[in-house]
Amino acid sequence: MKKKRVVIALGGNALGKNYEEQKEAVAKTAKVIVDLVQQDMEIIITHGNGPQVGMIQNAMDQLACTSEDYKETPLPTCVAMSQGYIGIDLQNAIKYELYSREMDVKVSTILSQVEVDKEDEAFRSPTKPIGRFLTKEEAEKNEENGIPCMEDAGRGYRIVVASPMPKRIRELQTIKTLVDAGHIVITCGGGGIPVVNDGGKLSGVSAVIDKDNVSSLLAAELDADYLIILTAVEKVAVNFGKENQRWLSDLTVDEAREYIAQDQFAKGSMLPKIEAAIRFAESAEGRHTLITLLDKAADGIAGKTGTVIHK
Numbered sequence: 001m002k003k004k005r006v007v008i009a010l011g012g013n014a015l016g017k018n019y020e021e022q023k024e025a026v027a028k029t030a031k032v033i034v035d036l037v038q039q040d041m042e043i044i045i046t047h048g049n050g051p052q053v054g055m056i057q058n059a060m061d062q063l064a065c066t067s068e069d070y071k072e073t074p075l076p077t078c079v080a081m082s083q084g085y086i087g088i089d090l091q092n093a094i095k096y097e098l099y100s101r102e103m104d105v106k107v108s109t110i111l112s113q114v115e116v117d118k119e120d121e122a123f124r125s126p127t128k129p130i131g132r133f134l135t136k137e138e139a140e141k142n143e144e145n146g147i148p149c150m151e152d153a154g155r156g157y158r159i160v161v162a163s164p165m166p167k168r169i170r171e172l173q174t175i176k177t178l179v180d181a182g183h184i185v186i187t188c189g190g191g192g193i194p195v196v197n198d199g200g201k202l203s204g205v206s207a208v209i210d211k212d213n214v215s216s217l218l219a220a221e222l223d224a225d226y227l228i229i230l231t232a233v234e235k236v237a238v239n240f241g242k243e244n245q246r247w248l249s250d251l252t253v254d255e256a257r258e259y260i261a262q263d264q265f266a267k268g269s270m271l272p273k274i275e276a277a278i279r280f281a282e283s284a285e286g287r288h289t290l291i292t293l294l295d296k297a298a299d300g301i302a303g304k305t306g307t308v309i310h311k
C-alpha cells in the first residue's frame with residue numbers, strides 16, 4: 001500500500017522558547033514524529049521561528065552595539081540562523097528516537113530559500129509577530145523608535161515584521177528527491193529564508209514568511225495527503241476566548257471563509273493557519289488539513305480530535 005505523505009508544521013510549543021526548553025521540547029516532539037513514521041507515513045517537517053528569530057536578531061543587534069567589528073545582521077540571515085539552530089536539534093532528537101527504536105531511517109535538514117514578490121503589500125503592512133512578549137509600555141517605546149508592534153491574540157505585545165506570501169520553494173527538487181528516497185526531511189524552517197529573484201540573483205529581504213503558509217505550498221508541491229498543523233490548541237474555535245466559545249471538529253472551506261469574514265481567527269496566529277488550510281484543500285481533491293496539539297497528532301489522524309479542514 002502507498003504510504004501516506006504528511007507535511008507537519010510545528011508551532012512554538014513543539015520547540016520551546018529558549019535553548020534549554022528547545023532541547024526538552026524536541027525530544028518530546030521526536031517521539032510523536034517517530035510514532036507517525038511507525039504508522040507508515042512519509043514525514044516532512046516544517047517549523048516556526050517567531051520567538052527564535054526575534055531572539056537571534058536581538059542578540060545580533062546588541063553585538064553590533066559593542067564594537068565596530070560587528071555590523072547589523074539582516075533579518076533573512078537571522079531566519080537562516082534560526083533554521084540551523086532549530087533544525088539541528090530536531091534532526092538529532094529524531095535520529096536518537098529512531099536509534100532507540102532500532103529503526104533505520106535517514107533524517108535530513110535542508111536550508112531553504114523561498115521566493116516572495118517584492119511588491120507584496122505585506123511589506124507595507126507588517127503583521128508577523130516575532131521575539132518575546134512585551135508590555136504595553138515596551139511596545140509603545142518601540143513604536144516611538146519606528147519599530148512596529150502589535151497585540152498578539154490576547155497574550156501581550158510583540159514586534160511585528162512583514163510576512164509576504166511564499167511563491168516558490170527554491171530547494172523543492174532536493175526536498176522531493178530526499179522524501180522519495182525515504183528520508184524524514186526538515187525544511188522550510190521559519191517559513192523559509194525570504195528572497196526575491198532579480199533575474200536569477202537571489203537577494204534576502206527583510207521579512208518572516210508564515211510557516212503555515214509555506215507548509216501549505218510545500219504540501220501541495222509534494223502532493224501530500226495531509227497537512228498537519230501542530231499548535232497550542234486542540235481545536236479551532238469560534239468566539240475564541242469568549243463565554244460562547246465553540247470548538248470545531250470539522251470545517252469546510254466555505255464555512256472557514258464565512259468565519260474569516262466574521263473575524264473569528266486572529267491575524268498573525270490562527271488566521272494564517274486557516275488560510276493555509278483552505279489553499280491546501282483547494283489545490284487538489286482529497287487534501288485535508290488537521291489542526292491540533294502535538295500530543296494529539298495520532299488521535300487527530302485517527303479522527304478522534306482536532307479540527308479538520310477540507311473541501
Ligand SMILES: Nc1ncnc2c1ncn2[C@@H]1O[C@H](COP(=O)(O)OP(=O)(O)O)[C@@H](O)[C@H]1O
Pocket residue numbers: 010011012013048153230231232233235236237238239240264265266268269270271
Ligand atoms: N479562533 C481561534 N481558535 C483557536 N485558537 C485561536 C483562535 N484565534 C486565535 N487563536 C490563538 O492562536 C494560537 C495559535 O497560533 P500561534 O500561537 O501563532 O501558533 P504557533 O506558534 O503554534 O504556530 C492559539 O494558541 C490561540 O491562542
Ligand SMILES: NC(=O)OP(=O)(O)O
Pocket residue numbers: 011012047048049050051129189190191208209210211212
Ligand atoms: N515563521 C513562523 O511562522 O514562525 P511562528 O510559527 O513561530 O510564528
